[in-house]
Amino acid sequence: MVQLKNSVLGQASFANYWFAQILSSTSFQMLSVAIGWQMYEVTHDAFSLGFVGLAQFIPMVLLTLVVGQVADRFDRRKIVFICLTVEATIAALLLFGNLAGWLGREQILVAAAIIGASRAFEGPSSSALLPQLVPKKILTQAISWSTSAGQTAQILGPSLGGLLFSIGPTFVYLTAIMALLVGAFLIIFIRMERSVRKSEPVSMRSVFLGLVFIYRHPIILGTISLDLFAVLLGGATALLPIFAQDILHTGAWGLGILRTAPAVGALLMSIVFGYFPLKKAFGPTLFGALGVFGLATMLFALSNSLMVSLIALLLIGASDVVSVVIRSTLVQLQTPDEMRGRVNAVNSLFIGTSNQLGEFESGMVAGFTGAPRAAFIGGIGTLAIAGLWMYLFPSLRRLQSLSEVKEG
Template sequence: MLSVAIGWQMYELTNDAFSLGLVGLAQFVPMMLLTLLVGHVADRFDRRKIVFLCQLFEGVVAVFLAFGNHAGWLGREQILLAAAVIGACRAFEGPTLAALVPELVPKELLPQASAWSASAGQTAQILGPSLGGLLFSAGPSLVYVTSAVALLSSAALIYWIRKKRSVRKVEPLAVRSLFTGLVFVFRHKIILGTISLDLFAVLLGGATALLPIFAQDILHTGPWGLGLLRSAPAIGALLMSLVLAHVPLKRALGPILFGALAVFGAATILFALSTSLILSLTALFLLGASDVISVVIRSTLVQLHTPDEMRGRVNAVNSLFVGTSNQLGEFESGMMAGFFGAVPATFIGGVGTIAVAALWMYLFPALRRLRTFSDEWTEEKPRTKQSDVQTGP
């Protein structure tokens, strides 16, 4: 709901594609600056309480937006400030939530758990934008207030999670230990190939930042149409994640991954060329369904092959890659649209996604040949946990 309201209100206030891009940049910069610290915090402190605080502060930001809009002083700068604070909160929240899951789920069920986690998130992304677009028709303040209630309720539910007490090895805070997540990722080539593939493919192919432009100027619909457009990828992702939860990926992971990226690029091209709301929704549906395959493969690989005492730092690196592809992708899309127009920018992004997939098949042959989740462990033996911890950047 916040994404719909912030994006639509920013474009309504400025009528400027560059400003839409800046919203993505404002969320990305805190994530980039805080990544190394975030991972160390997630490995040193109670992960449940960290997520609780993040949700709490995001709820406060929603209250700030509601009050500012009601009082009439909410403008471009205030929206960008709110986006930056949300980005900082999500910088801590994402890696910590990912690191928390293996504490709650047996290792052998992680692939299914990743799919169920994705389906839960996608359900929220279906209901949220649709409801946000509907509520926005009655005014953005209503969207912000509803978001605040949801976020504060979520904070309470996170705080009440009960889990077995686990004892993690805690390292002293040092510059060397901050970089061990990066060292771990770059040492495991298949993990590096997977998350970097997602980074560059989504960075080029992401069109969600431009949805307000497509909704208003190309498809000629209102906030309700924008809500439908934002929900369509989530619906595709939800249905695919439910399939993967019941029929988990076990074989031909590499070919499936690259095939999904090819579909992602083709769907982006179709969306760019469409002038029909139904066809655009279909393209976004396919885009979301193909994207969740990459999410499940990437998250399962990271969780299965990361020691618990390093999981926060490794997931922080993973979140940086994901955040770069999403938030920086929104900035890139906004800049491209500002220079070339929304349709050419989106079309070029779709072609670029397919090109990146082809290039990564050449650069990471082990990823192309990946068959099962255990292949990475047998193809290159990682060093011991202790050496991973002690190795500097």
């Protein structure tokens, strides 16, 4: 009984948070599938599909400084609750628009933009809420289980969305509405381990204080910037359609398997971390995981075998989760509670930017050199970034345990 109490699995508030995360992220993935399909059905235009992604991404960039302030000044549970309710409302409008026949290109883009704005507020608030739910000694375990929720959604969401959409878009929207409302219900009844401290009055200084704080703390600056540049250069997954069709000759079914493999590897590793959290050699393990990520990317680039490619992608997903859990733990522990919203907002922007720009970078390099060379160059780039960051941030490289990290 004592062991369960000291475990993240024994924390009722964290269980609510974890299930709400799965429901929220799965719903977002399902809605993304449905919105993309409906946009193409309405317009038959590839550029319009690109605008859907842009509509979701732009609010995150424009609202970065605002959402951080909001997350640091108001009850984070209520922020997440409002965001989930807004997303459920948009899903309901998409449902009625589909049934009534008035759903067009402009309506879909507006819906995508509102969902993107809501997610921009939800992400930093949810991340900043997590350290308030569990004691510090099991924070790493909590982050691992939180990561597993995201990976579960990445596996479950697109496949479930595609399956339900094949029956009818109505079923996608109805399922998303119910899941989002249940998630909102779970969030609002969370009891926090630690309460939010009062923050300073609003000023230009307070708005930019998150950026200043990150710059003045080498471990946080190193971890956030490492994610930005490593993912930026190692985005081989954006090239999967080319590998599936032209190199592995598997067709659409192979593409589905290839897309799922990194998420499966990430989910398995996050579950391992959930039961066996890392307790020492944080710095060496972080850079070791990046090394595996780079080498696995290079292996994928050289592979002409579906099995070898799947193994490489599993390793990519698993090694990425190792670095994600370590980086998230270090950022959360070094950031004071009244600053977590602003710091997590910047972190979310960096992660989103690295994913978007990483896909763009991989596509551009592949256009000039071919997909295998582009992926191989990306793997080498990740190894180079890991080596450079080991030199630029020696405190991060030498970090052995969380006891060396000053809690915010």
